[in-house]
Amino acid sequence: MTATDVRPEAPEAPPQGKDKPVRVLSFSQNLSRWDLKVSPYLYISPFFIMFAVVGLFPIAYTAVISFMEWDLVRNSGEFIGFDQYIWILQNPQFWTALRNTFSIFLLSSVPQLVFAIFIAAMLDKNIRAKTFWRTSVLLPYVMAPVAVALIFSNMFGDNHGLVNNVLTDLGLTPIPWHKDPFWSHVAIATMVNFRWTGYNALILLAAMQAVPRDYYEAATVDGAGAFRQFWSITLPSLRPTLIFVIITSTIGGLQIFDEPSQFDNTGQGGAAQQWLTITLFLYNIGWREWNFGRAAALAWILFLIILVIGLINLLVTRRLVRDEGGRGVSLSRKKGPRR
């Protein structure tokens, strides 16, 4: 691609015409100016128009509905103030769902990060067939969460599941994966971990590869072993990426729905709400009980929770990133490679 490719067939607006009248612009020049001014807005307009229709309007409307007793038949609502919010906050199921969501989130994000770092460290070594290993690690990512959920809930079957069969063969007691809240969270978290560990490993790998190799060379000269190098060079350099991965997995984790909804065949979060999550609760209120006012209020509560967690993340990020000397998770533009 060279500049010669862009030579126009018909020179519409010769910028240095010989007998160009001063100050008076020709029609094509006017067109060109107008083109220059309006085009950028035209190019970005599809996103903003779509966002206004399917993003902004629904968010605002959700807020309106959340203050209403919504009538499905008339398709309108009656204003009742904060009653829906009060109903949600006084409902024990909400608190169970909140606990479950955080429990599943912690059980999935913590081991996931630890494994991802180790996998990334292995991939960062000078291995043969790099592409093969990297691609294989991503294999779980393409499987639909619903498919993952169906396979794993089979493996975690209470009576004849693979995991319990193995446990019995080892002489251990089988685990009540579907009855006990904690174990059901472990099973669901395993599904999340299966799908996302390799993905996060690749993100961390990219960050590891950006660490100047000279550091390792110098450390080797100084006599630092592999473990010491990992601890003192690799991990500190990963900090901004780690924070980024934590933030994104928090936002995703708090919205978890697919896996818990497919963990059994009723999809209601368990007989005693063992694995009911907030989004699953929202679905149950909205599309099983058909109470849109309450569902909308719950959606806003979820959003506020995500916002608070996000803000906490941001504050922590800022604090940690500051000592990294400006490198960090920022929207920095026009920065060249640092090395």
Place this chain on the structure above:
Amino acid sequence: MSTTPPIAMVEQPIATAGLGRGRNRSSRTTKIRGYRAGFWVYAGLGVVILSAVFPYYWSFLIGSGDASTISDPDMSWIPGGNFLANAASVVNDPAVNFWPALWNSIYSSTLIAASVVVTSTLAGWAFAKLRFKGSKGLLVFVVATMAVPTQLGVVPLYILFAELGWTGSVGAIIIPALTSAFGVFWMTQYLQQTVPDELIEAARVDGATMLRTFWTIAVPAARPAAAMLFLFTFVGAWNNFFWPFIVLDRRDPTLPVALSLLQSNYFVDYSVVLAGVLLATVPLLLLFVVAGKQLVSGIMAGAVKG
């Protein structure tokens, strides 16, 4: 989980990892003691890959048996011969609607991915290289919208589509997904780093219109990033469940929704369920075999680098 890949913040040029530059460090690294991969690294990676492949194998194992396989404590690790029969009962079950679901998934994901690529390239080009009032603020706004959870919009969107009579049709899942904030940001970052400003100035001096400049400079430059964005959006749209589950009805589902129906129809016969799961996974698995490398470099390219 979120459907867009969470790989937004780019510090270094996307091009380095994406286009294969900067990978040739191996010759330098071989000299470093403790850096060369030993047996344990291969063993560790082998375990990782086994656990990545195992669920696929497991669904084939169960899917190729019969209803009693799963409850048999001395189950064989060699697949049985019933896979085709089980797959056939999934495909032919009128309650599951496998073929319509497959078709819906293919065309909705393709349309969504194509639209996201086009709109993101246009917007990304404007944000990266064109000067206009408010561009910085608008870009920040675009990025901020990524934090809004899906759940916040589902109730009114459902009401809206119900009013329009679109609930139950695939249009209801295509329309809201036609643009993507992530895509816009991804393209902005990529084009910013890849296209030199002089090239655009040259085109302007030569009198090219904005659209022509876009077509002759931005589009060819954006191609690698567009390919990755297409893949990510496609995979995300294909696997999306929450909104399709709400808005589609059982007669006209997408594959993930059809899978969830499979479980309620056949919950006793897991061989049929898992045969169906594997069957529904095959198309994306094929895509992955063809394009896995691009997906990998896409993830690596979009990551934060310290």
